Amino acid sequence: MTAEHEFTSAFAADLDGYLAFKEKMGFYGASRIVYLRRFDAYCTRLGRTVFDRATVEGWVIDELQRSSTYRSWMSYIRDFGRWLHTHTQPGAYILSDQWKSSFTRAHPYLLTQDEIDRFFIAAARLEAASPWAWQAAAFFTLMHSAGLRTIEARHLLTDQVDLAGGHIDIIGSKGHRSRRLPLTADVIDVLTACDTTSRAHLGPRTPFFVSSTGKSVTPATVGVIFNRIWDHAGLARPTDGRQPRPYDFRHHFAYANLERWMTNGTDITAMLPYLARYMGHATFDSTYYYVHTSPDFMNAYADITASQSQSLLPEVGFE
Template identity: 25%
Template sequence: MSKNYEYSSILAPFMQGLVDEKRAMGFSYDSTAYVLKEFDQYCVDKELSTIHVTRNFMDDWMKRKDTEGAYNQTGRVSASRQLLLYMAGLGHEVYIPVDFTTKKVHPPHVFTHPELISFFEELDAFVPAIKGGKCRIWEYKVFFRVLYCTGMRCGELLKMPVSEVDLVNGTMTIYQSKGRKDRVVYLADDVCQLCVDYLKCITKELGYEPHWFFPGRNPDDHMSYSSMNSNFNRFWNATPYADKVDKKPTVHSFRFTFVVDRMNDWMEQGVDLETMLPYLSKYLGHKGVRETFYYYIMTNDVNRIIRQKDHFGRSVIPKLGVRS
């Protein structure tokens, strides 16, 4: 017989809703329901008056008590995290704890649309001070846009030879990438035209067509990882969002954002995700759909859309633990 608890804080309806949902699925959920009762009292003691739960509000709850070990602390945080994920799934803006004591979880940053706009505005406004820098800054304008618009791995794009870029048909061919996979990546028309203009510019500057689509300071080498990362950090740090995120984004965040945006768009449009996911997985060079779904579970908005639109995703998401 499951133990029933009465919740009295402003979050009580959500706590009861989560418990009811889990028990309807066949789980006893007794231990978590008990922890939620403790969290309910925490909300009462802290006089929480809004369902907009912030990180500051959660700070004291997530700290380890003097009388508990790491295991119990993790259990408390995990229970509150399930509740906040449930609330996010219903469309409420809440902070979701991600750090656990026994195993650190480091989800990547997924760009919001305002963050992307701000990043590219900073990038486009940059004026290089060195001679010949005009085409070099073109490199970054094109590089970061291609990353976001195709979901390619940054190493794949850095090492892309001009010979494998078909700007007539709008494709880039990747050979022997991660897992020794070959694949073709398609460019949107506007991105393809951007690449055409960029290649003309860099070829004119060098006096010949380079071997690498994104050559480094030494044109015989491709753009370096350090140069790519330092310039990404320069433009990101210039945005008003740089000091407002829990986890600093990296260049790889463009790939995560590409996946999240594609799948969100499909589900909002009513496209069958179970049909499309294998195609997206192959396009990204993943081994299978589980790796692709890892990218997809990293934002609050995902939980809302999955809860509203997708039954396939609910069965896959709890089983993930891989990254590619």
Template identity: 30%
Template structure:
């Protein structure tokens, strides 16, 4: 093993020991270390970091920033044993991702979508039942699509009407209480699922017509087809309302209700952040600026002065 690869492996071992995921950085940094060896470099410089991060030129600026960010952490580690190391400044290749404009589904649109979903044809009828449960869960919990398809049967407690998201987007687990009506709908789904598959073919809570786990691709494909069918998208439109917009609708709905009920939103925002699985409260604050009605309510609250804080 070469000297650079020894440093690289030691860095990854340290990150793993500290609880960080290393799958993404491992692939990027291995290529960077190969580049350093090809260049005959004995230490990391700004020039070497920039040259590698911006090659090939066809790569988008977002990828440049991601590559340089991986180098930055590695260089910071290396500087502890080699003071010649130059750590790329944080603003060297700045990039601010642009969020897609969210779509706020109306109650009527969700009802129309679920009605169309209930008409999906299949040999056993399970396909329609599964997708009604899937889209319904997305709408009433704000969970991510990846969390939905990754949900195992053992993580859904329909006695207590709650489900557990294990290892969500950022490796965080959380408990989601469900409304009694949601629990009742899911119990109906489980009865139909178990009727079709008395012997489970998969540990998954939501299963396909064949009894296996749903994939994100199949869920998105089904959603797009139904969206076109009910007019949410044009017949050939590649863009339109997304599954992720269910999450937006859920978060905005909670915040609107809090403002209208006089709840101290700042006090309770961490609760919503936890429910949504956000790492930072700032990710939840984004919904305020992205929704004109919420922003207006927030401004009115500031002008009127904060109400007394209420306890959960």
């Protein structure tokens, strides 16, 4: 058994070597480790010792039996196979592209203003035996007001938060892109209160938002706290399959801006590059997706385009 990631299969040393290689390249994703641990456990359980087609595709088939919409995990085992082929095992099997599946976006839960108001009232009153007691409101306020990805809020460091200057720096996010985001006075006040309390209870810390052990908060914990606040706020849970998630604050940030610009008569074509840059999108395709998340926006958009000859949105995205 290797010490670093506690792999137990015949591929343990190579798995650790591969992950060390990825970290040197700047890839630290926890999801990769989770799925490679599953592969490792599968190989240990069945006694697999050769990285061949039967081993790799056998695990993929086993994993598909419990997978859901997203299948990006296939890229992890495919990439590991390439690494083995190049570095230690020239005969290692590389998962065929026939296993690639199309990406299906989860339909977001569209937060109403009433739900948002009630959520933050409950967040400010959260009782918890951890730093979440005072940092929950700040964490979700930042996601809501700046449209952050959950991972960006979780990985935010204290030296990336300039409360005096009124901005935060998102460093090396998705696609290794970085950006500086201005903060409103209200958000600065919320973050300042959180930071002051954290310093009083924990002293110097590196992550801005921390767990009880002083480390960055985990994705699972964020979801647990979000659901606890949602329930404490007395908010109903939908029955159509779509459930509210922390990431829906990012969706709300995007379409709320689009709807506000449309209502104010602002040229959305001109504003899309700013929204894309603020949200950290590589292309307009990702930003344009949010246009389709709001029924109110789409209905009004149809009325506008029916009466105007000029397109409100560009026909072609930009790099």
